[in-house]
Amino acid sequence: MKYIHGRAARASARVLVVPAAALAVLPVTAPPAAAHTELDSSSPGANATLAGLPPRITLTFSDEMTQKYAKVAVTGPDGESVGIGNPQVQDESVSIPVDVGSPAGRYTVGYRVVSADGHPVSGSYTFTIRDVGGPSPSQRAAESAEEPSSPTTRKTESAEADEEPSNSNTPLLVGGGLLALVLAAASGYVTWRKRAGRGD
Known part of the structure; x- marks a missing residue:
C-alpha cells in the first residue's frame, strides 16, 4: 500500500509541475501589444x-x-x-x-x-x-546700393524740368522779333513816302 501511495503522489506532482512550467513560458511567448498609431x-x-x-x-x-x-x-x-x-x-x-x-x-x-x-x-x-512676387534679397541689396545716387538723378530731372519753360518760350520770342522787323519796315516805308511827296 505504501508503494501505491508513493507512486500516486509522484504522478500528482508531475501533473502540477507541467501547468506551472507552461504558465512560466506564457509571458515569454505571448505576442507583443499593438503599437500606437502614428x-x-x-x-x-x-x-x-x-x-x-x-x-x-x-x-x-x-x-x-x-x-x-x-x-x-x-x-x-x-x-x-x-x-x-x-x-x-x-x-x-x-x-x-x-x-x-x-x-x-x-x-x-x-x-x-x-x-x-x-x-x-x-x-x-x-x-x-514664400512670396514669389516680391524682389529677391539680391535685388533688394542692389536697389539699396543704388539709393545714394538717386539725389543726383533727381537734380538732373529737376534741371531738365526747369529748362522746359525756356524752350517753350522760344517760338514767342521769334514771333515777337519778326513782328518788330515788320513794324520797322512799315514805318520806314511810310517815312520814305512822305519824303518823296514833299520832293525831299
Missing part, C-alpha cells in the same frame, strides 16, 4: 518651403482612420483658418481642401484623429509659402 507622412511636409499653397493638405497615418473623429485645422500667417469644409478620410489618409488664394507666410497644421482600433493621435507642424 503620423507616417504629410503633404506638404513639416518645415517645407513651397512656391504656392497646394489645393489640399493630406496626412497619412500608420493605421486606418475613422471619419467620425477626424479633425484637421490649417491656420494661415494672419491667424485665420484656410481649411474648406470637413476633413475627408480614406483608409489611412486624412485630407482637407484649403484656399489657394491665401497669402504667403508660415502655416500651421493641427490634427486630432482616432484610428479604427480606437487609438487617438494628435499633433501639429508648420510649413512656409
